[in-house]
Structures are given as C-alpha cells and as structure tokens.
Amino acid sequence: MDQGVPSPPSPATRVDQVIAAIRDRIARRLLTPGARLPSIRAFADSQNVSKSTVVEAYDRLVADGTIASRRGSGFYVSGPMPPLALADVGPSLDRAIDPLWVSRQSLEAGDRMLKPGCGWLPGSWMPxxxxxxxxxxxxxxxxxxxxxxxxxxxxxxxxxxxxxxxxxxxxxxxxxxxxxxxxxxxxxxxxxxxxxxxxxxxxxxxxxxxxxxxxxxxxxxxxxxxxxxxxxxxxxxxxxxxxxxxxxxxxxxxxxxxxxxxxxxxxxxxxxxxxxxxxxxxxxxxxxxxxxxxxxxxxxxxxxxxxxxxxxxxxxxxxxxxxxxxxxxxxxxxxxxxxxxxxxxxxxxxxxxxxxxxxxxxxxxGYRKHLDSLHRRLAQAMGETLARLKSLGFTSWIVPKGGMFLWCRLPDGVDSADLARRALAENVVLAPGNVFSLSQTAGSYMRFNVAQSRDARLYAVLEKALAGNLSSR
The missing domain is CATH 3.40.640.10 (Type I PLP-dependent aspartate aminotransferase-like (Major domain))
Incomplete structure (x- = not known):
C-alpha cells in the first residue's frame, strides 16, 4: 500500500459498520438499484450483530435516501442520486460582479478554493x-x-x-x-x-x-x-x-x-x-x-x-x-x-x-484570551500581507489599527473586476472594489482579508493574473 495515502477510518460503532457494509455492496454493484436487501434477521446473523443494530442502520439509510422501505415487503436499494450540476460544485465564473458577488462566490467555494476576498476568519482561528x-x-x-x-x-x-x-x-x-x-x-x-x-x-x-x-x-x-x-x-x-x-x-x-x-x-x-x-x-x-x-x-x-x-x-x-x-x-x-x-x-x-x-x-x-490571540495573529498577518502585496505593486489605502481588512489600490491600469475573474479561474475568490462602491468609482481597488491571505498560492495567482491583465491591454 502507498504509505503516503492514509487508510480510511474504521466505522465507529456497530451501526456504522452495518451501514458501511451496505454502502460497500452498493458501490461494488453487488446490490443494484431496486434490489431487495437481506431481511433484518438475516443481515443481523450474517454480520454477527443484534437485530436492533440492523434496524437502526436501515432506518438511517432510509433517512438519507440510500434505501427505501416498502411496507410488508422489506427494504430496497434506491435509484442512483442525480449528479450534481457544475453550479453546485463551486463558484460561477459567469456571475455578474454585483454587491452579492463576493458572498456567493465565497460561500459556494469548496475547500480547494482560496478566499482572500471573504469577510470571515479561517475556521482554525475560531475557538x-x-x-x-x-x-x-x-x-x-x-x-x-x-x-x-x-x-x-x-x-x-x-x-x-x-x-x-x-x-x-x-x-x-x-x-x-x-x-x-x-x-x-x-x-x-x-x-x-x-x-x-x-x-x-x-x-x-x-x-x-x-x-x-x-x-x-x-x-x-x-x-x-x-x-x-x-x-x-x-x-x-x-x-x-x-x-x-x-x-x-x-x-x-x-x-x-x-x-x-x-x-x-x-x-x-x-x-x-x-x-x-x-x-x-x-x-x-x-x-x-x-x-x-x-x-x-x-x-x-x-x-x-x-x-x-x-x-x-x-x-x-x-x-x-x-x-x-x-x-x-x-x-x-x-x-x-x-x-x-x-x-x-x-x-x-x-x-x-x-x-x-x-x-x-x-x-x-477563555474568551478574552481568545481575543488576545486573534489580535496577535491578525497583527502578524497584516504585516505579512502588506509586504507581499507591496512587492506586487499594490498600495494600501491606510495601515489599519486592527481587524482583518486591507483596502488596496492596484497597479496602474489594472481593473479589479478583471483581476477577480482571472483569479477565480485559478480557484481564488477576490473582492473587487466596485462591489463596495455605490458610485462605481473603486474599480482600481480591492479588499483583502489578511487572515485568509497567508497561502503562497494566492501571490502566485495574483502575479500570473496581473501579468495576463497587463499583457491584454
């Protein structure tokens, strides 16, 4: 076995073990859609568990739609789940950049996405x-x-x-x-x-x-x-x-x-x-x-x-x-x-x-200690983000006294909406200036969340997107 790939965790309880066994049979097509599952008594005997364990496992599989119960007949494998549309998988590249653009893109982003444009701290920073x-x-x-x-x-x-x-x-x-x-x-x-x-x-x-x-x-x-x-x-x-x-x-x-x-x-x-x-x-x-x-x-x-x-x-x-x-x-x-x-x-x-x-x-x-820790981490992230963005030609409007946000002017000739679209194609959600501006006069600005801007991938994507933006002029 590849030592770099961890083994999947073992099911925690006997009910989990029964559920895993049924899912495995469905995955290996030993049980196909419409197939009847073994009776509760038969499956309990085959798995060496109690009937109540199988009853709970079947109930949970019915609840999540994996199997269906037919009164007086037993339990059957449900039909296949409809595939997710691309829109359900991640942010929409063609969505108009409007006041809800950053929220929608950030909330719909998966774990593979970087979110320096979002308005919240990383989960690992929370208590x-x-x-x-x-x-x-x-x-x-x-x-x-x-x-x-x-x-x-x-x-x-x-x-x-x-x-x-x-x-x-x-x-x-x-x-x-x-x-x-x-x-x-x-x-x-x-x-x-x-x-x-x-x-x-x-x-x-x-x-x-x-x-x-x-x-x-x-x-x-x-x-x-x-x-x-x-x-x-x-x-x-x-x-x-x-x-x-x-x-x-x-x-x-x-x-x-x-x-x-x-x-x-x-x-x-x-x-x-x-x-x-x-x-x-x-x-x-x-x-x-x-x-x-x-x-x-x-x-x-x-x-x-x-x-x-x-x-x-x-x-x-x-x-x-x-x-x-x-x-x-x-x-x-x-x-x-x-x-x-x-x-x-x-x-x-x-x-x-x-x-x-x-x-x-x-x-x-402990809450005050948590806040003290946040203040220190944010101050460090603020300094790091300022330095990295400056090296790419971004200019901070001010140096904030705290918090998570930096409001930055982009290099001359770069439009923040164009930059945001290019970055989104590289799995990075940015916050272009005009989503914040009623007068639409902030096209050369961008908001960065310093707590979400610590991954080196962000700056590689920004450098690439800036180069593409400038070369297309």
Whole structure:
C-alpha cells in the first residue's frame, strides 16, 4: 500500500459498520438499484450483530435516501442520486460582479478554493474547543427548553445582561430591556430597515461600504445615496451637503474597523457627525460587528449620543462562530416594542440555543484570551500581507489599527473586476472594489482579508493574473 495515502477510518460503532457494509455492496454493484436487501434477521446473523443494530442502520439509510422501505415487503436499494450540476460544485465564473458577488462566490467555494476576498476568519482561528465545551455543558443540564421551545421575544435575559455590561465598557449605556437579540447582525439591520423605512426613503451609506448594506437596501426598495469615506470617517463637508439636499432618513456605517477600508472614525468627526444628524433629523445605524477585533477601541457614536438617534448593533459571527447565529440591537426604549413586533411577525423569535451557546462561551474567562490571540495573529498577518502585496505593486489605502481588512489600490491600469475573474479561474475568490462602491468609482481597488491571505498560492495567482491583465491591454 502507498504509505503516503492514509487508510480510511474504521466505522465507529456497530451501526456504522452495518451501514458501511451496505454502502460497500452498493458501490461494488453487488446490490443494484431496486434490489431487495437481506431481511433484518438475516443481515443481523450474517454480520454477527443484534437485530436492533440492523434496524437502526436501515432506518438511517432510509433517512438519507440510500434505501427505501416498502411496507410488508422489506427494504430496497434506491435509484442512483442525480449528479450534481457544475453550479453546485463551486463558484460561477459567469456571475455578474454585483454587491452579492463576493458572498456567493465565497460561500459556494469548496475547500480547494482560496478566499482572500471573504469577510470571515479561517475556521482554525475560531475557538472550537470552547464551543465544544459549552455544548457539553449545555447538554448536561436537566431541563433544556432551548432545544424545544421558542425563545422569549427579547431573547435570553442573561445574555442581554452580559451585553449591557459589555456595552458599558465601550461607554454605551443600554439597559438589558433596551437590547433585543436577533439571529445575526444582518437580521438586526433587516428589522431596523423594516421599522424605520418606507419604500422610496433615502438612505445614506459610505462609499465604499459593506456590500451587503447595498443589497439589503435594494431589497427594501430604498433610494441609496453615497458619501465619500476618508481615513477618519465620512467626508463631513460632503455629508452636510447631502443632508441638506437629499434629506436622507437613515445613515448606515461602521464606526470601528470600517468595512472594507479598515479605517476607524476620529473623535472630532464623530462629534460633528452627530451634530449634523441632530440638525437634520437623521437616524444612524452603527454596525459594530468587528468591535472585538479592535486592538485600540475607536469612539462609538452610540456612546456620544446615548442611543437617542443612534442604534447600535453587533454579532459574534466574526469571533465565535458563523454557524451559531446570534446578533443584537441596542436602541432607545420606545423603539424596542415595535422592533419586537416585527421580529415576531418575520421570524417568531430568535434561536435560543445559539443565544445560550454564545452566553456560555462569553461567560468563560477563555474568551478574552481568545481575543488576545486573534489580535496577535491578525497583527502578524497584516504585516505579512502588506509586504507581499507591496512587492506586487499594490498600495494600501491606510495601515489599519486592527481587524482583518486591507483596502488596496492596484497597479496602474489594472481593473479589479478583471483581476477577480482571472483569479477565480485559478480557484481564488477576490473582492473587487466596485462591489463596495455605490458610485462605481473603486474599480482600481480591492479588499483583502489578511487572515485568509497567508497561502503562497494566492501571490502566485495574483502575479500570473496581473501579468495576463497587463499583457491584454
């Protein structure tokens, strides 16, 4: 046997052994589609296992469609599974580069794909053991309503109390009753858009901004206006003119570790921005989803404003688990009841198990150690990625104070959408600038996730794609 190829793992239980034996017979065509399987008693005798073991194995094979049960007749091999279409195997090379392009390509990418354009950390950077420990702890409880029952409308009270204390550390005063749990930061924004907007209302976003803001606002049929973003926040002279002319009802932004630029709002700009918002009756949604990745905390609009016209949202998908969906909204007290009604109308509550899981992990002293580790790893990855991209002619817009994103200008004459298409053909998902830009003026920029940019293959693909792009001019 080839010593470089590991042997497949042995089935863990007797039920697994029976399932493996049947699958092997089907694979070797000893059992073909439509063939009758041995009776439960006969197969139990042949495998030297109990009848109950075979019953469970057959039930699991019926559940996944491998075999079918015919009442009074026995079990039969099902027909062959329909082949996967190419679209199910990986990203679509011909998909239009729109605000959802990066999300679709990244989420559909297989393990063979590199994803320096995605917006999340590698799975190996996440606290899997802490999550496993929390799940084990939750499973040992005698009464487990969160496995069966709906959650209370506001969400898990102990988690809201903990979030209230965490927000106080950032200077944001929000009582637990002012905090509403959601299934994600995305759901939080969706609820707020439903609550605050009517179709046709004008909404102000940064240019560039997180591409899902644009997709979400289009879904709500809002009229979207962009304001240029600078290394210290939005261009406030342009901001003032837009408020006077366009009369937007809402402004959505990241005040800390802005997506895609990695910039953070300067304190002086925060004060002036809030004065402009007050003068023009503007409500602000402050998306603080990257807060725990900050090495140096930036000012929070909600802290200066006291949640009067600023709504603060966050989630834990970037630091704990993207699979365990849990976000929150901190808002003025008189808005919470209306948001609860919308939450019940659209989802009938949030996921209580995810809330319990997040609370258990956050209550563990290991979470802060995990964040310290993330800060160190991100700082190292930031330095490495900056150096490697610079050697290829990329120029960083700023050097962020933390987080995972680098916003880079490409070498002269290179279009980021063209570069992204060339890279995708080489199994690399990039994030071209115009998916973030309402005005479509960021074609010479690209966002890189430094935590996903450590594989040498990325830079070989970039070098090859740059050469091809320039030679085709």
């Amino acid at each position: 899997e053991e802490a999550l496993r420990r929390a799940i084990r702890s939750l499973s040992r409880r005698e009464h487990i309503p969160y496995l069966i029952d709906y959650d209370r409308p506001r969400g898990l009270a102990p988690l809201r109390q903990l979030l209230s204390r965490r927000l106080a550390d950032q200077g944001i005063e929000a009582k637990p009753d002012q905090i509403l749990l959601a299934d994600s930061g995305t759901q939080a924004i969706d609820l707020l858009c439903r609550f605050l907007l009517e179709p046709g209302d004008t909404v102000l976003v940064d240019d560039p901004c997180y591409f899902n803001f644009l997709a979400m606002l289009r879904a709500h049929r809002a009229r979207v206006v962009g304001v240029a973003y600078t290394p210290s926040g939005p261009d406030l002279d342009a901001f003032a003119k837009i408020l006077a002319v366009e009369r937007p009802r809402l402004y959505i932004t990241n005040s800390a570790l802005h997506n895609p630029t990695g910039a953070s709002l300067a304190p002086a700009n925060a004060h002036r921005l809030l004065k402009l918002a007050e003068a023009h009756g503007l409500t602000i949604i402050e998306d603080s989803i990257f807060a725990d990745l900050e090495a140096e905390p930036a000012p929070r609009l909600a802290a200066f404003d006291g949640l009067e016209r600023v709504v603060h949202i966050g989630s834990f998908s970037k630091t704990l688990s993207a699979a365990s969906r849990c976000g929150y909204i901190a808002a003025r007290p008189d808005w919470i009841d209306g948001l609860i009604d919308l939450k019940l109308a659209t989802s009938f509550g949030s996921d209580p198990f995810s809330a319990e899981l997040v609370f258990t992990v956050l209550s563990d002293g």
